[in-house]
Amino acid sequence: MFEGGITLTEPTASRLEEARRLASLCAAATCISGSMIAHVGHGATLEQNMPRFLMRLGSRYEHLIMRTINFLANREFIYRNPTLKRITDWISDKVMSVTNGEVLCLAEAQEMVASIAGSGYTIATGTCPCRRARNNISDEVPNNTDMVFGDWADTYLENYPGLYARLDARQATELLEDFDRHGFIHQVYGFRGKEGAAYVMCNCDPSVCIPLLAQKARGLQAFRKGRSVAVVAMDSCVGVAECGVCIARCPFDARSEAGGKSAVDAETCFGCGVCVVSCKGRATSLERKQGARLVYARGFVE
Ligand code: SF4
């Protein structure tokens, strides 16, 4: 019986039940086909749940956000004044609880972009927002190090058609190798600590990266450590006096001299691998930390 008090005969009720079942099946089929259209590949899924209008705004004005962080990080008076420091730290904590990065080594970065491309998502690259924020475009090192994925990449291609270009898997992996040779740090930025929520792989020039400078100078937790730690075969190290490249290049100040050779402070090391590619004596390698796991790159990297 309906709420209105109309009594249905048995055949009418069963026809209605059948119609209801059919409607549910249609709704389920629509959902499944919709998700298949949105994700045409067969691999892992990028968890990019940010509303499209926020993606448009974020990608359009990211360099201005970077400029603001740079401005705040460089204002000494803020950090000398306890109240201003507390307010700035509070805002930084809030922002970093929404978005931050995780460091990948070259092999992980390459595996990730191959997997993303294999899953049918867009990959594009364009000029690093930190460079744009600082008006620091280089003649010597690559500028187009901002590697964006999925819907986030599509919004960049819409917003900056002249600045961003689409990449296939081979182009993306080759570019990563080139960035690595230049001593750039691969790090994936995501949102809200959600697994697989990867939006961008920054390939940071340590002398330009604003979040890195804010992290080192002001303790901003811009990105977390990767899964690896650098280890040194002391017999192969040619010595700091003759070489010392790793100490000069380590973006996190995790290398120092010990008995003429170069040692690693495992607690400080982020596992970026910058010291591996530049090691003269091939003495440095990366070792996987026990129990370490990736969050934003999860699903795309074994
Ligand atoms: S020692 Fe420094 S350069 Fe080497 S992996 Fe660790 S953080 Fe990176």
Ligand code: SF4
């Ligand atoms: S780069 Fe390699 S060889 Fe050179 S000091 Fe560092 S560990 Fe030793």
